[in-house]
Amino acid sequence: MNRAVEEVGRIFGDVGLGQFQLNLARPVERGDYLAVEDEAHGRVLCQLDDLKRKSDFDLERAGATGGAAETPIHENLLGIARIIGYRDGQGLVKLPTIPFRPGAHVFRAEEPLIAEVLGLKHHANSGAYVGLLRNHALRVELDINQLVQRHVSVLAKTGGGKSYLLGVLIEELLRHRVTCVIIDPHGEYGSLRFAAEKNGVHARFGVESQGFGRQVQEYSPDATLNPSAKPLTFSLRHIDPRDLLVFMGLTNVKTFLAPLKQLIERVATSNADYSVHDLVRAAEAGEGIVAETLHERLEYVEQTKLLGPVGTSLNDLVKRGEATLINLRGVAPDVQELVVARIALTLFENRKKDKIPPLFLVIEEAHNFAPQQGTATCSRVLKNIASEGRKFGLGLCVVTQRAARIDKSVLSQCNTQLILQVTNPLDLKAIAQSIEGLTAGMTEMIQSLPVGVALITGGGYHTPLFCEVRPRATRHGGESVQIVAA
Ligand SMILES: Nc1ncnc2c1ncn2[C@@H]1O[C@H](COP(=O)(O)OP(=O)(O)OP(=O)(O)O)[C@@H](O)[C@H]1O
Ligand SMILES: [Mg+2]
Structure with a gap:
């Protein structure tokens, strides 16, 4: 002894x-x-x-x-x-x-x-180093295969450090050349390109500052507002009428599918390279409530500028070992939902056919894209990915400040949870219900976690553990805005 x-x-x-x-x-x-x-x-x-x-x-x-x-x-x-x-x-x-x-x-x-x-391992081949075990000099590494195969949730109140921690995780995935697609509603993750300024904390955690400029690419439906991004568009020709209804925000397939198909056929016979504008013009002539609705919704799709004659190619969008940011800053919420729906569906379908590498799909502000109440255009596909994605090597990571507001079936499919401070009782209840092995003491501790300490469950560990999140190798893009100068 x-x-x-x-x-x-x-x-x-x-x-x-x-x-x-x-x-x-x-x-x-x-x-x-x-x-x-x-x-x-x-x-x-x-x-x-x-x-x-x-x-x-x-x-x-x-x-x-x-x-x-x-x-x-x-x-x-x-x-x-x-x-x-x-x-x-x-x-x-x-x-x-x-x-x-x-x-x-x-x-x-x-x-x-x-x-x-x-079961803490040091420098494991498939380990993502996220920080040190609280009060110890022991590295906490999450098993990357588990993360990608079994889905992840990052939960905390606003300002709790979710985006910071996710940045740490993405740095690790990039170091291991895991392909990632990140839905970035606030345009925060572009800073992954740049090395962080080094300070004393980096040495304590054994972290070198490093930028990932060569492995990060950015797309946005609004490339004017987000000049660091390439424009993201979808090809009208590759959108079948059913999906076009989704873009139009029309859920009543029975009523609208047949008239929309007829409209498209009519336009396509005279012009094979038709645009959304051609569809709008053709719909103008229609009479009756169905035709008028089609016209009005097609005008809306035209305004979004999301559908062009040639869309962003899948091979450009997803590159092996790189992270693609879908920057949605300044994009209207309904258009954000369409973009997420289209991207999630495209990734899922092409993963099933093995046309793209296994990848990790990150959804920031996931309560908006897979809400527990009401519907978002992209809810269904995200639920499908949550329940079936792992079979096809499509890992999902949902990040939210409102655990109670995200679809329960999505949350419960996440086998790795990274939880930072949560104080809202409804969110705490949702977390306690979706995680096995959380003791009453741990649930209480979640309420008073300092910034930078996460409770980790899953990720290759059989018992929940507290982790002091390591400093970022790259710059953090989600700094709070100072309203009054200090
Ligand atoms: N591990 C950490 N070490 C040092 N600072 C941190 C850490 N985690 C978070 N912070 C700081 O706390 C602030 C909030 O973090 P972050 O932007 O990640 O919060 P969030 O949970 O994503 O918030 P929101 O819900 O508003 O998106 C940031 O200014 C960040 O610099
Ligand atoms: Mg954030």
């Missing part, structure tokens, strides 16, 4: 198989790792889930003021610890089958035990 280990207390009272109580002779923080020596299996890793100070200073004594000198207050710090387990001969994490003995000594866990039981 290592003599240097620090004893923090002893087990008392009734002892369960999943948790126990201990008196704390030394201060230990909630979430800290502990170890108990088990007779049969050696050191077992545990984690402090809750703390309480007990005393004999009760209501009666508190109410008795003045008079005789105060009798001393007896107090004890007690903790509730959760048993994480030990690694057996085959490397599997097991829980002891017999409870620890009352009176057993509890130690602060040493890093080799923590690393072994949690």
